[in-house]
Every structure is written in structure tokens, then in C-alpha cells.
Amino acid sequence: MNSFGPGNWLLVGLLSLIGxxxxxxxxxxxxxxxxxxxxxxxxxxxxxxxxxNPGTTFDGEVKITLHxxxxxxxxxxxxxxxxxxxxxxWLYNDAGDLLKDITQSSLTYDQPxxxxxxHLAQTLALNRNYTxxxxxxxxxxxxxxxxxxxxxxxxxxxxxxxxLLTQLQRINARLVFPCFDEPAFKARFQVHIGRAGGVxxxxxxxxxxxxxxxxxxxxxxxxxxxPMSTYLLAFxxxxxxxxxxxxxxxxxxxxxxxxxxxxxxxxxxxVLDAYGDLFQHSYKDLGNQVLLHATTPRxxxxxxxxxxxxxxxxxxxEHEPYYTDGWNDKEHTIRILAHExxxxxxxxxxxxxxxxxxxxxxxxxxxxxxxxAHQLHPEYQLxxxxxxxxxxxxxxxxxxxxxxxxTSPEASIQTPSQIxxxxxxxxxxxxxxxxxxxxxxxxxxxxxxAIRAYLxxxxxxxxxxxxxxxxxxxxxxxxxxxxxxxxxxxTEQVGFPTIMVNISWEERMITLRQxxxxxxxxxxxxxNLRYTVPITFATNLSPNxxxxxxxxxxxxxxxxxxxxxxxxxxxxxxxxxxxxxYRVYYEPSLLNRIQVALTKTNHSEIAVENRAAIINDxxxxxxxxxxxxxxxFKFLEYMSGEVDYVPWYAAYxxxxxxxxRLPPENLSNFGKYLGxxxxxxxxxxxxxxxxxxxxxxxxxRNKQVAWLCRYQDKNCNNKVREKFESSSExxxxxxxxxxxxxxxxxxxxxxILEYYANETHPTERELLWRAASCTRDYRTHYQKEILGxxxxxxxxxxxxxxxxxxxxxxxTPIFLTVTEDITQLATALDSWPKxxxxxxxxxxxxxxxxQQQLFSTFIDENQNxxxxxxxxxxxxxxxxxxHVNWTEENLGNLIAFLGQRNSAAxxxxxxALLVMSPLLNFLLG
Numbered sequence: 001m002n003s004f005g006p007g008n009w010l011l012v013g014l015l016s017l018i019g020x021x022x023x024x025x026x027x028x029x030x031x032x033x034x035x036x037x038x039x040x041x042x043x044x045x046x047x048x049x050x051x052x053n054p055g056t057t058f059d060g061e062v063k064i065t066l067h068x069x070x071x072x073x074x075x076x077x078x079x080x081x082x083x084x085x086x087x088x089x090w091l092y093n094d095a096g097d098l099l100k101d102i103t104q105s106s107l108t109y110d111q112p113x114x115x116x117x118x119h120l121a122q123t124l125a126l127n128r129n130y131t132x133x134x135x136x137x138x139x140x141x142x143x144x145x146x147x148x149x150x151x152x153x154x155x156x157x158x159x160x161x162x163x164l165l166t167q168l169q170r171i172n173a174r175l176v177f178p179c180f181d182e183p184a185f186k187a188r189f190q191v192h193i194g195r196a197g198g199v200x201x202x203x204x205x206x207x208x209x210x211x212x213x214x215x216x217x218x219x220x221x222x223x224x225x226x227p228m229s230t231y232l233l234a235f236x237x238x239x240x241x242x243x244x245x246x247x248x249x250x251x252x253x254x255x256x257x258x259x260x261x262x263x264x265x266x267x268x269x270x271v272l273d274a275y276g277d278l279f280q281h282s283y284k285d286l287g288n289q290v291l292l293h294a295t296t297p298r299x300x301x302x303x304x305x306x307x308x309x310x311x312x313x314x315x316x317x318e319h320e321p322y323y324t325d326g327w328n329d330k331e332h333t334i335r336i337l338a339h340e341x342x343x344x345x346x347x348x349x350x351x352x353x354x355x356x357x358x359x360x361x362x363x364x365x366x367x368x369x370x371x372x373a374h375q376l377h378p379e380y381q382l383x384x385x386x387x388x389x390x391x392x393x394x395x396x397x398x399x400x401x402x403x404x405x406x407t408s409p410e411a412s413i414q415t416p417s418q419i420x421x422x423x424x425x426x427x428x429x430x431x432x433x434x435x436x437x438x439x440x441x442x443x444x445x446x447x448x449x450a451i452r453a454y455l456x457x458x459x460x461x462x463x464x465x466x467x468x469x470x471x472x473x474x475x476x477x478x479x480x481x482x483x484x485x486x487x488x489x490x491t492e493q494v495g496f497p498t499i500m501v502n503i504s505w506e507e508r509m510i511t512l513r514q515x516x517x518x519x520x521x522x523x524x525x526x527x528n529l530r531y532t533v534p535i536t537f538a539t540n541l542s543p544n545x546x547x548x549x550x551x552x553x554x555x556x557x558x559x560x561x562x563x564x565x566x567x568x569x570x571x572x573x574x575x576x577x578x579x580x581x582y583r584v585y586y587e588p589s590l591l592n593r594i595q596v597a598l599t600k601t602n603h604s605e606i607a608v609e610n611r612a613a614i615i616n617d618x619x620x621x622x623x624x625x626x627x628x629x630x631x632x633f634k635f636l637e638y639m640s641g642e643v644d645y646v647p648w649y650a651a652y653x654x655x656x657x658x659x660x661r662l663p664p665e666n667l668s669n670f671g672k673y674l675g676x677x678x679x680x681x682x683x684x685x686x687x688x689x690x691x692x693x694x695x696x697x698x699x700x701r702n703k704q705v706a707w708l709c710r711y712q713d714k715n716c717n718n719k720v721r722e723k724f725e726s727s728s729e730x731x732x733x734x735x736x737x738x739x740x741x742x743x744x745x746x747x748x749x750x751x752i753l754e755y756y757a758n759e760t761h762p763t764e765r766e767l768l769w770r771a772a773s774c775t776r777d778y779r780t781h782y783q784k785e786i787l788g789x790x791x792x793x794x795x796x797x798x799x800x801x802x803x804x805x806x807x808x809x810x811x812t813p814i815f816l817t818v819t820e821d822i823t824q825l826a827t828a829l830d831s832w833p834k835x836x837x838x839x840x841x842x843x844x845x846x847x848x849x850x851q852q853q854l855f856s857t858f859i860d861e862n863q864n865x866x867x868x869x870x871x872x873x874x875x876x877x878x879x880x881x882x883h884v885n886w887t888e889e890n891l892g893n894l895i896a897f898l899g900q901r902n903s904a905a906x907x908x909x910x911x912a913l914l915v916m917s918p919l920l921n922f923l924l925g
Contacts, residue, residue: 030113030414031182035073036124038180038187039227040065044219045147045176046194047164049140051239054149054162056140059194062177064132065187068124076118076132079174079181080109082146085136089118094129114174134178140164146175150298155256163199163238165296165311167304170355170419173230183229184353184462193220195237203235204228204308206247206290225307226287227460229351234306236294251317252294260318261295263325264333268293270376271334271341278372279345280452286349287460293317293337302336305343305365312336323764326733327695331373331380338376339369345455353462356413358422359406359491360463363431366390367439370432379695381646386436387578387609388649392616394429395583398495399620401523406431406491407465433581434490440548440579441534442476450475465491481553486532489556490581497531498583499554501574503590508565510572512554517583519624530556534580537563538606540570540597545607548579571597573606578613585621586614591635598638611642612650619654622890629658630893639677643684645696645703652703659711660808661887662895663847667809669898671711678704678713687719687739689732702738709742710806721746740771741806749775753785769795773802778814787828796828800838804845811845812854818842819858822865836869840876847887852880 042063049055060083066076089102099122106119124130141148144167151162166176174181193201197216201207205223213219225233241258243265244250251261251268272291276282283291288308295314303312316336319325346368347361370390374382397403404426413419439447454463454471465487473483490496497514504511516529534550554561571593574584586594594614597604603611618632636651659670685701693701708716724743731739744752749772756768769791775781781803786796800818804811818825818839826835843855855877863870 029110029115032077032079032115032180032185034184035070036066036068036076036180038064038066038078038185039129040187041177041179041189042192043177043189043233044192044194045138045235047196047237049149049162049164050196051161051163051199052159054140054151054164058138058140058147060134060136060138060177062134062136062179064134064179065129066132067127067129069127071123071126073124074120074122076120076124077115078118078178079114079171080116080136080178081114081172081174082139082141083136083175083178084138085116085134085178087135090133091118091120092131092133094131096131099130114171116178136178138176141175144298144300145172148298150296152254152297154254161239161254163236163240163296165236165238165294166234166306167300167311168233168306169231169304170423171231171416173233176233179230181230183231183351183355186227186229186351186460186462188227189225189233191222191225191233191235193222193235193237194218195220199237199239201235201237202240202246202252202292202294202309204233204290204306205288223289226349228307228348232305232307232348234304234309234311236296236309236311240294242292246292247290249291250293252292253314253318254295257295257314257318260320260324263319263330264293264317264337267334267337267376268341271337271372274372274376275341275345275368278448279455281345281456283344286344288344291341291344303340305340305347307344307348310340312340322730323733323761326735327380327698328734331377331382331695334373334377334380335369335382338373339365342368342372349460350455350458351462353464354410354413355419355422356408356410357464359427359431360465360468362428363406363435366428366432367435371436381696384608384646385649386432388612388616388646388653390429391433391436391578391581392612392650392653394425394433395496395517395616395620396519397425398430399517399519401520401525403494405494406434430581437490437534437580438472440577441550442472443549446475446477447472477549479550479553481532481555485556486553489531493529493531495525495529496581496583497529497533498585499533499535499574500585500587501572501590502587503572505568505589508568510563510565511560512563512574513560514554514556514582517620517624519620521624531582532556533582535561535574536576536579537572537574538576539572540604541567543605545573545576545605545610548576550580571604573610573614575610575613577607577609579609583617583620584613585617585626595635595638599641603642608644608646611644611647615647615650615654619658623657628893629891630897633673633894633897636677639681641680642677643681643700645700648681648700648703652707655707658891658894660845661847661883661891663887664809664811666895666898667711669895669902671708671713672902673898674708674711675713675715678708682708682716687716687723687742688727689735698732698734702735705742706738709745710808712809716742717746721748724748724751737767737771740768741774741802744772744774745776745806749777749781766795766798770798770802773799774806775803776807776810778803778807778810779817782814782817787824793829793831793834797834797838800825801841804842808845811842812851815842815851815854819862822858822862826865832866833869833872836866836872840872843876843880844883846880847884849884852877852884855880 044061046059047055048058088104088107090098091100091102093099100120102118108117138147147164147166149162149164151160154161171181173179191203195201195218197218201220203222204225207220208223209221211219240252241255242250242252243258243261249269249272251265253261272283290308292309294309294311295317296311297314299311299313302316303310316333319329342365343361346364352358352360370382370386404424413422450471454468458467469487476483495516498517500513500515502511514530514533516527518525518527521527533554535552535554536548536550538545573594575582598606618635621627622629622632639651642648662670682704685697685704687705705716709720720742740752752768752772756765756772759765759768773781786799804814826832829835846852846855859873859877866873
């Protein structure tokens with residue numbers, strides 16, 4: 001029998017809940033006891049507002065079908081928040097007979113836990129259905145939780161229009177109706193929305209009937225949902241229009257934006273079909289006939305996976321020709337649609353049992369966000385982009401004392417703030433990286449088999465990580481390590497290791513050791529953690545970077561492992577495609593050889609992900625003192641032949657942190673260095689869009705032009721100036737800000753400012769303002785546009801920041817100009833606190849003692865003007881001292897290298913092999 005069929009939900013759901021709550025305690029009274037389980041909510045929401053006035057309150061009525069799973073239950077405890085229950089409640093038996101008219105005196109409420117307790121005169125019979133009935137008044141929230149309002153200005157009429165919508169994740173269903181607001185309390189819902197005429201309602205399921213109540217009032221009745229958690233309930237009331245069939249699949253947006261949703265609608269359909277094929281169960285097999293994708297101008301997230309009614313920010317689903325239809329815009333749409341749609345399986349059908357296991361939802365959603373999107377749209381090469389945009393990104397968070405494990409002990413996640421703690425980048429990006437590691441280590445076919453079995457077994461139920469691990473182990477090829485230990489190391493432990501590679505060329509022996517990577521070993525982190533690590537590698541004799549099956553596993557219980565080479569090699573690279581969750585440190589002689597290999601044809605077939613991994617690792621090893629930044633820059637000389645986007649992405653991420661700390665007088669040397677190592681990629685891409693550009697060409701050109709022109713590369717500036725002066729072609733949205741910024745910096749300031757003055761599209765005006773603010777004519781822009789123009793305070797803050805961020809060599813004269821008469825800026829920003837914030841942001845670019853003294857003197861002479869905001873400046877000055885100290889301690893050799901390199905006669909790129917600083921003995925010991 002198909003376990004995804006509609007006839008099995010009750011048995012599966014009840015068995016899951018009974019098993020789950022058998023061992024649940026009421027820690028600190030924030031958790032419900034689980035002695036009463038809901039199975040059905042009949043919910044009516046009567047809205048008092050309309051499209052012209054959203055109202056501030058609503059009337060609610062809910063009838064909750066529930067039953068006791070323990071004996072002697074004489075009270076029912078559930079959640080409510082910001083709801084007024086004026087008339088008490090009523091309890092009915094399964095025949096519909098009134099058992100108790102519950103007065104207010106029989107209701108008690110605990111504000112800290114948001115728990116409402118209904119005290120009964122008699123105990124509930126075991127496993128017998130009852131109906132608990134409430135009538136209440138709720139609040140239309142001013143924030144973006146519960147039921148709240150959003151507005152927009154109708155373009156044709158100029159009228160302000162209102163809509164009402166919900167956001168119930170994490171624990172905000174209790175703002176809309178009394179409920180058992182924990183993810184394991186799954187139940188079916190039937191929603192009824194009372195509304196004014198002229199608007200329409202949508203909810204999780206198909207609209208089955210609309211009743212005309214008279215007096216321009218209507219009630220919409222929706223179909224019953226599958227059993228689901230309270231946080232997934234959703235509804236929306238608006239004047240919106242649907243593209244598609246609202247009884248099946250549609251994109252719902254403002255009528256005037258209908259023509260902007262064709263792309264997202266087509267992606268939504270293809271993504272839904274692809275998941276049905278991948279998991280071998282279609283969306284409809286999950287128990288819902290409808291999947292609607294709705295937009296809103298006001299939303300706290302990119303999207304929210306409410307079952308059947310996914311709600312997004314407008315920009316995710318809408319593409320306006322010329323303005324928001326570039327490659328990057330569409331990639332964002334593809335990824336977020338893939339992410340939210342995956343939740344219909346991971347999260348909605350199969351739901352974590354408690355928030356401590358939240359990664360069971362989000363790790364898979366983030367993983368499929370990239371890899372399902374890659375399957376459907378390979379032109380974005382999201383399999384490669386994942387490495388630099390997710391895995392390498394999260395390494396920085398996971399290397400600090402403030403990190404957290406994917407799985408937290410349930411007892412530690414109880415309060416609302418503790419639940420919020422699990423909504424971290426660790427849950428998403430590390431979780432996805434670990435899922436990717438598992439899939440690649442066990443093999444794609446095995447992984448897919450395990451996932452299908454997991455989803456099928458636990459359909460409409462709740463799970464813990466062990467439920468997932470059971471299926472992964474069943475499909476995992478035989479290995480000589482404990483898979484349970486492997487899973488534990490990367491889900492219940494924090495952090496990740498560095499695998500340190502030492503090689504004896506004479507004995508053809510490689511020794512691997514591991515050490516936890518920490519950005520600051522003195523921050524209280526446990527440096528002694530060890531991990532079970534999959535080992536993969538390729539050599540010049542076998543440069544196969546596609547075989548991601550581990551050669552072996554480095555067992556955490558051993559101090560080192562050794563690999564014997566059957567014959568001499570030129571180089572070896574570990575962790576193919578950075579598939580596994582760790583860094584790799586190569587001893588100097590091996591790193592030298594890898595650099596040589598990278599300078600050869602096709603980079604000796606070393607994968608782009610590994611080139612990016614080596615670059616990212618080197619920068620981070622330099623940050624913790626394992627090598628010198630000068631050595632990293634020497635290694636990057638190989639990039640004079642690098643044209644691929646992913647390694648350049650990694651390089652610029654690393655360079656951004658270092659170059660920000662270079663003193664202004666050294667930036668010209670850096671600019672010369674950058675111009676040299678980017679020669680091939682700039683020659684390949686140019687500064688103009690081409691008909692045969694790949695997506696990553698577009699992204700790559702953006703980075704190259706932005707960086708080269710910012711650091712005054714003459715070749716870049718000349719090419720941009722020539723292009724800007726000789727052509728008026730329409731630029732892609734992906735490239736427009738970068739190109740106009742470079743043009744403004746290269747003499748096109750007046751023309752860009754004219755574009756800005758004549759533009760009416762709000763987002764394009766902001767883009768043009770940022771671009772104009774890249775000018776090197778900082779005094780004119782500051783005096784006439786920032787101080788003298790009627791721009792908003794936020795735009796003035798942005799414009800000022802652009803001046804020095806886009807012209808970092810001019811930070812000192814810009815500071816002196818601004819502080820000549822600081823009252824002018826305070827007047828323009830209409831606030832001394834804002835002025836202090838602006839100066840503090842500027843000081844983050846100070847790198848010398850001279851700049852530090854200038855800032856200190858300014859504070860001493862002007863702190864009285866700032867009042868209490870002077871504290872912002874004092875804190876900023878303290879940060880400047882730390883930054884200058886860091887520069888003096890870490891960048892001396894790099895500064896010397898850049899100076900010597902640019903002064904050496906006849907210097908050619910990659911003229912000598914890298915000579916790396918030896919690793920400290922204790923690291924090799």
C-alpha cells in the first residue's frame with residue numbers, strides 16, 4: 001500500500017506523536033506535556049478591514065478536536081499570545097454534546113511561557129475525541145509575525161492599497177489562534193476567512209466555496225489540509241491576481257505586476273515536477289492539491305514554505321525588463337523556488353520533532369536550493385558556486401567559539417530565544433555542506449535511495465536525526481569506520497578540522513594529521529575536538545577529480561594516517577572538489593609543486609573547486625599565523641592564467657579582508673599587482689558584455705571591473721572610459737552598477753548624475769546614486785549632492801560611504817573634507833547619532849597611526865557636539881587601534897613584497913616558485 005495515500009495519515013501521525021511524547025518532559029514549563037493531542041482545527045478568521053484599511057483587530061473562532069493519550073487528564077494546556085478570549089470556552093464530546101461551559105475563572109494564563117490552561121471539572125476519557133471551542137479577538141500585528149498588514153501604492157491610481165497575510169514560523173501561530181504551537185503536534189486544519197468584498201483570500205488549500213453573507217461581506221471556505229504543524233498554516237487577503245490555476249499551481253501577485261511573473265511561474269512548475277521525479281512521489285501524493293506562490297511587498301524572509309501557500313518577497317518572483325531581469329535576478333528566483341518547494345517534502349510532509357533538530361528541514365532545503373537548481377539550470381554552475389558561496393562562507397562562522405552544532409540537546413532549546421538560536425547560518429549552510437559530503441561519500445544513487453525511503457516512512461510524521469541516519473546507513477557502501485561516529489562528529493560536535501599534509505619525497509610517504517581549525521584558539525573553543533574524515537585525492541598520474549568516493553576514512557581515534565605512493569609523483573591534491581567539510585594544509589615543498597601545476601595548461605586538470613579551496617585555505621591559514629600573507633600573494637601569481645569565476649570569487653573574498661587593512665600609500669602597489677595577475681581574465685572578458693557570455697562570465701566580469709577600476713588599474717579605467725564615451729547601448733542589470741560606478745570614477749560622473757536626475761524608477765535611481773557616488777571628485781559630490789541635495793538621509797549615508805569605499809586610497813582627504821565643518825554633515829543627516837555612525841563607518845578604513853591620531857584629535861575637539869553619541873566614536877577609535885595593530889603585526893612582509901615586486905626590473909609573473917614560511921613545529925608535531 002502506498003504510505004503516501006490519504007487513508008494512512010491518521011495512523012502514521014498518531015503513532016508518531018504517541019511515540020514522540022512518551023518521553024518528553026516539560027523542561028522549564030516551556031514545553032507542552034503531550035498528554036493531550038489535537039487532530040483537527042476548524043478555524044474561522046473574520047477580518048474587519050479591507051484593501052483601503054487593514055484594521056487593527058480581527059475576530060476569531062476555533063474548534064479544536066483533541067483527545068487524551070494519558071489517564072487522569074483534568075486540564076488542557078495550549079498556547080496563545082496577544083489574543084483576548086472574552087467569553088471563556090466550551091468543551092464538547094464526540095457526539096457534539098456540550099460537556100462544560102468553561103468560564104474565565106477556569107482559564108489560567110502564564111505570560112512567560114504563553115501557555116493557556118483550561119481547567120476541567122472531570123478527567124478526559126482516554127483516546128476519546130473532544131472539541132474545545134474558543135471565540136476571541138486577535139490583533140493585526142505591526143511587525144511581521146502572526147497576522148499582519150502590508151501596503152503598496154497602486155501605480156495607475158496612486159492609491160495606497162493594503163493586504164493582510166500571515167507569518168507563523170517560528171512560534172507565532174499562537175498570535176492568530178489558540179493552538180498547540182509545537183512542530184510535533186500535527187493536525188488537519190480547515191480555514192474559513194470572512195472578508196469584505198473587492199478582495200480575495202488564499203490559504204494552504206483549494207478554495208471550495210464562497211458564501212455571500214450580505215452587506216458586502218463574504219466567507220471563503222477552504223479544503224482540509226494534510227496533517228501539518230501549526231507554523232505552516234497561512235492565509236492572505238488582497239486584491240492580487242493569479243497566473244496559472246489557483247486550484248493547482250499559480251503565482252499570485254499584484255494585478256499591475258502580472259507580466260513580471262512569467263519566468264517564476266515556469267520555474268515553479270519545472271521545480272515541482274523535478275522533485276516529484278527525484279523523490280518518486282508527486283506533490284499531490286503528499287496530500288495537497290494546491291501549490292500557490294504569492295508575493296508581498298513586506299516580508300521578513302526571501303520565502304516561507306507554508307504548505308500549499310508559499311509567500312515570498314516581491315523581488316523573488318517578479319522580474320521587470322531592464323531593471324530586475326538579469327542573470328543574477330533569475331538565479332535568485334530559481335534558487336529560492338527550489339529551496340521553498342523542497343520544503344513540501346523536507347519540513348512539511350516530514351517535520352523535525354523539535355526545534356533542536358531544525359537542520360532536518362533547512363540543511364536539505366539549502367542543499368537542493370543549489371543542486372536541484374543546478375540540475376534544472378546548469379548554466380549557472382551552482383554545483384561549483386556552492387563551494388565558495390556556502391561551504392567556504394560558513395567555515396568562518398564554524399571556526400569561532402560562538403558556533404553551534406547542527407543538533408542541539410532538546411533540553412537546551414526551550415525558550416523562544418533558544419528556539420531563535422537555531423535559526424542560524426550553521427543550520428542552513430553547514431547543514432547543506434554536510435548533506436553534500438554525505439551524498440558524495442556514499443554515492444548519488446545510494447543517497448537518493450536513502451532519502452526516498454526516509455521520506456516515505458515518515459510521511460506526515462515527525463523525525464529526529466537518528467531516523468535519517470538509519471536510512472543513510474542502510475544504503476551506505478561498506479566502510480571500516482563507525483558511521484554513527486561519523487554522523488555524530490559533524491552534527492553534534494561543532495567545528496571542523498584541518499588535514500595537514502606532510503610528504504617524504506624520497507620515501508614516497510604521505511602523512512596526514514588533523515587539528516581543529518580555529519580563527520582564535522584563545523576564544524574558549526575546544527581545540528582538541530577530532531573528526532572522522534573522508535579522504536579523497538588526485539595526483540598528476542591520476543588527475544581524476546570526479547571520483548568523490550573516499551579512498552579511506554581518517555578515524556578520529558588515531559593520531560595520523562600514512563599513504564604509501566607506489567611511484568613518484570609531481571603533486572597531490574586532497575579533498576576533491578572540496579566535497580568534504582575540512583581545510584587542507586600542504587607543507588611548503590608540496591604547495592610549491594601545486595602552484596607549478598596550476599600554471600600549466602588547463603591548470604593540470606585540477607578542478608576549479610580545488611583551486612578555490614586552496615586559495616581560501618591559504619588566506620585563512622595566514623589569518624591565524626600558519627603562514628605569511630606575502631606567501632599567499634606569491635601563490636596567487638598563478639592566477640595570471642586563471643580565467644574561471646569560482647577561483648576568482650575565492651581570491652576576492654580573501655583579498656577584501658587583507659586589502660582593507662593596507663595603508664593608502666601601499667594601494668598603488670597592490671593595484672599594480674592586481675593588474676598583473678588579472679591580465680588573462682580581463683583580456684578574455686573585456687569590459688563589455690558579449691553575445692556568447694556564459695552566466696559565470698557575466699559574474700566574473702563584474703568582479704574584475706569592480707576591483708581593477710577601484711584600485712586604479714589604468715587598463716581597466718581606459719577601457720571603461722572608452723566604452724562609456726563611445727556607446728549608449730543598454731546595459732544588463734547584472735552589470736549596470738559596476739560599469740556606471742567605474743565610469744563615474746573615470747570621468748563620467750556628470751553624465752551618471754544626469755542619468756540619476758532623470759530616472760523615475762525607484763530602485764534604478766538608487767543604483768545610479770550609488771554609481772555616481774563612486775566619483776573621485778569627492779569634494780564636489782560631498783558639497784553639492786550629499787550636503788546640498790534633498791536626498792533622504794539613508795541615501796546620503798550610502799553616498800558618503802561609496803566615496804571612500806570605492807576610492808580607498810582617498811580615505812584621508814575625504815575624512816578631512818567631512819570634518820572641516822562637521823555641523824554641516826549633522827545638519828544634512830538631521831542627527832548627531834547618524835553623524836557618529838557615518839564617521840565610525842569611515843574609520844573602519846583607517847590603517848595608519850596618522851589616521852588614528854587624526855580621528856583621536858577630532859573626537860577630543862568635537863565630542864561635546866555629539867552628546868551621548870560620542871560613545872560611538874570612542875568605540876570606533878578603539879577598533880581603529882586594533883586594526884592598526886593588526887596591520888603592523890601581519891602585513892609588514894606583504895607590504896615589502898608588493899613594493900619590491902613592482903620595483904624589480906624585468907619582473908615577470910611566476911618567475912620563481914613560491915617559498916613558503918615553514919609551518920610551526922608544533923603544528924607538524
